[in-house]
Amino acid sequence: MTAMSERLAALIADRGAVAGHRPWPRYEIDHDTWTAIAQALGEGGGDLLGLWGEKDNVHMALRVAGQAWPCVVSVRTRNEDFPSVGRFHPPALRLERALRDLYGFAPLGLPDRRPWLDHGAWGVRAPLGARPPAARRDPAAYEFLPVLGEDVHQVPVGPVHAGVIEPGHFRFSVNGETLVRVEERFGYTHKGIDGLLTDADMERAARVVARISGDSTVAYSFAFARAVEAALQVEPPPRAVILRGVMAELERLAHHVGDVGAICNDASFPILHAHCGILRERVLAATDRAFGHRMMMDRIVPGGVEDAGPGAARSLLSMLDEIEKPFAEVVRVYDATPSIQDRSCGTGILDNALAKRWAAGGVIGRASGRDFDTRRDCPYAPYGEAAFEVPVLTNGDVDARIWIRIREVAQSIALLRRWLGDLPSGDVRAELPSHEGACEGIAMVEAFRGDVLVWVRIVDGRIARCHARDASWFQWPLLEAAAENNIIADFPMCNKSFNCSYSGHDL
Amino acid sequence: MRTLLLRSLFARPVTVSAPQPDAGPVGGEEALLAELGRALDVRARRLFGRSITIRAIDSGSCNGCELEIHALSNAIYDVERFGIKFAASPRHADVLLVTGPVSHNMRVALERTYAAMPEPKWVVAIGDCAAGCGVFSESYATVGSVAPVVPVDLVIRGCPPTPMDLLKGLLALMDKATAKAVP
Numbered sequence: 001m002t003a004m005s006e007r008l009a010a011l012i013a014d015r016g017a018v019a020g021h022r023p024w025p026r027y028e029i030d031h032d033t034w035t036a037i038a039q040a041l042g043e044g045g046g047d048l049l050g051l052w053g054e055k056d057n058v059h060m061a062l063r064v065a066g067q068a069w070p071c072v073v074s075v076r077t078r079n080e081d082f083p084s085v086g087r088f089h090p091p092a093l094r095l096e097r098a099l100r101d102l103y104g105f106a107p108l109g110l111p112d113r114r115p116w117l118d119h120g121a122w123g124v125r126a127p128l129g130a131r132p133p134a135a136r137r138d139p140a141a142y143e144f145l146p147v148l149g150e151d152v153h154q155v156p157v158g159p160v161h162a163g164v165i166e167p168g169h170f171r172f173s174v175n176g177e178t179l180v181r182v183e184e185r186f187g188y189t190h191k192g193i194d195g196l197l198t199d200a201d202m203e204r205a206a207r208v209v210a211r212i213s214g215d216s217t218v219a220y221s222f223a224f225a226r227a228v229e230a231a232l233q234v235e236p237p238p239r240a241v242i243l244r245g246v247m248a249e250l251e252r253l254a255h256h257v258g259d260v261g262a263i264c265n266d267a268s269f270p271i272l273h274a275h276c277g278i279l280r281e282r283v284l285a286a287t288d289r290a291f292g293h294r295m296m297m298d299r300i301v302p303g304g305v306e307d308a309g310p311g312a313a314r315s316l317l318s319m320l321d322e323i324e325k326p327f328a329e330v331v332r333v334y335d336a337t338p339s340i341q342d343r344s345c346g347t348g349i350l351d352n353a354l355a356k357r358w359a360a361g362g363v364i365g366r367a368s369g370r371d372f373d374t375r376r377d378c379p380y381a382p383y384g385e386a387a388f389e390v391p392v393l394t395n396g397d398v399d400a401r402i403w404i405r406i407r408e409v410a411q412s413i414a415l416l417r418r419w420l421g422d423l424p425s426g427d428v429r430a431e432l433p434s435h436e437g438a439c440e441g442i443a444m445v446e447a448f449r450g451d452v453l454v455w456v457r458i459v460d461g462r463i464a465r466c467h468a469r470d471a472s473w474f475q476w477p478l479l480e481a482a483a484e485n486n487i488i489a490d491f492p493m494c495n496k497s498f499n500c501s502y503s504g505h506d507l
Numbered sequence: 508m509r510t511l512l513l514r515s516l517f518a519r520p521v522t523v524s525a526p527q528p529d530a531g532p533v534g535g536e537e538a539l540l541a542e543l544g545r546a547l548d549v550r551a552r553r554l555f556g557r558s559i560t561i562r563a564i565d566s567g568s569c570n571g572c573e574l575e576i577h578a579l580s581n582a583i584y585d586v587e588r589f590g591i592k593f594a595a596s597p598r599h600a601d602v603l604l605v606t607g608p609v610s611h612n613m614r615v616a617l618e619r620t621y622a623a624m625p626e627p628k629w630v631v632a633i634g635d636c637a638a639g640c641g642v643f644s645e646s647y648a649t650v651g652s653v654a655p656v657v658p659v660d661l662v663i664r665g666c667p668p669t670p671m672d673l674l675k676g677l678l679a680l681m682d683k684a685t686a687k688a689v690p
Contacts, residue, residue: 127647158613164573166573189565190567190648191610192649193647196646211641217569277582337508
């Protein structure tokens, strides 16, 4: 433990936790302690895991370096303000700009006061706060950071991109072909999810959470179910637990296989994309046969899962046999072709220190030396018992992010084989106990792109408030850094190798 | 690399093949796919000569629909063999595929994309969100469906619709478009 993490731990130690918040403690603290925690985070004492609001309160989830379990600290707003975390710890900046837009809270000392999710198109300000009416603004009116220098020109891209991808805006400042600065502007897919997850019935909330980022629907539903189960103190049956692991690994497998091909495609090497596309389709088709939905939407629910069809295990196992060898061939071609490696090696290098500071999850963190995987480091069933390797590389380039995916594919296949070979029988749903009064739950799950955090407060069986934080919040800003000084033609590759979520971020 | 190319050269195509005329109804999804594809082919040729070009726009979807639209282009569904292809610019598009409940933040971009397309043009609303029956329809941040923003010719429901649903939908669009173009 470093001196800074000890200081951070001391700030939290010996406090009485809020009753009914599970499984990690939540502490209500004053503004001065909040500021001291923000400072300690900024000096490297721990990881910021989330920052979200509700009426009169701001919550922050964090993990002290070297401590096993995260915790949540909460501060009451005073006249709608609270001390900014972002002024000490930059990973909080966009989260605080979002809080400002949604609730009208003023983070005191926030260095960047530009709106983030609010494009002036809602007709109101602070839609989750006071909701004063607001005049509509030109959506293009946004002050990008200035870039000074001779011969620097700008290339605006988005929100509508050339391919079939989600909307977002990138402002490239370019000198010749070299990217001097990339600045992101997001919020285009903002659907008001925090609003929809305020005072919602359980079933409806589950359906919304499953659609925060459709590509990670299993991970989101998994995290939501675990948070609800923690709050209500209920355990899903053993078969449901294993099936959850199966679904989570199938989701990871499909995306990683697809992404390896898609990254190569962005370097104009479409043959691997074609082959990976076939393999990805095999996974989805087998998933559809087993679970009745290609993406397994709404299959994980609080209390358990929707059961897999008969013969699911056998059909999934034979799919694994079918794709393993062709994928090995894809890997061999990637490894043995200098022309593609010429594009991927040394491109889009993410500095290890930045990955650590932003607590970048998933492939992005692990390709830049951050040895963290929620499945191993904040373990949850069924991963607690399962042995698997967490690959870590330090190069931080596109090539490293491809290799982390390749190695994780092997781990997912091994986990799937083990679970599917010995699938427990029995019930798949535990009934949710009726609970009077308030209780709170929190859970973190490793999605294919990194850790997803879900927090819920349940009052009399209804979701009073739920917040989900995608891994992308702490990855998108790093793409700006990784792309700097690369040529603009390599940006698609850098972007695809990150593969962050727009919808999961914009909420 | 050479091994992979050679092997691909001699391997059977993975694309689902057209059924024999006497194959009958057996063959499940593959036969259906081929049949749909053939019908699509005939209509696309009648209307556009050789091809139709699609511009897809995400108006605030969760990315689920995008993944399935992507799948249309893989070697299994291979939508390009029917002359259907995706364009980077709305200027080159005949059909606009719109996903998502139309977030207010994307509304202007959607309107401008539609305006940038030359006539004749068609709009297909993809997925439950775009159709107006999705989970995001009642929010301060969304219009709730595509129809109030741009005129919709066809709705393909599903959360998300499968690539097969999308193919079926494009077929239905061809019928509708043919009726519109050839009175």
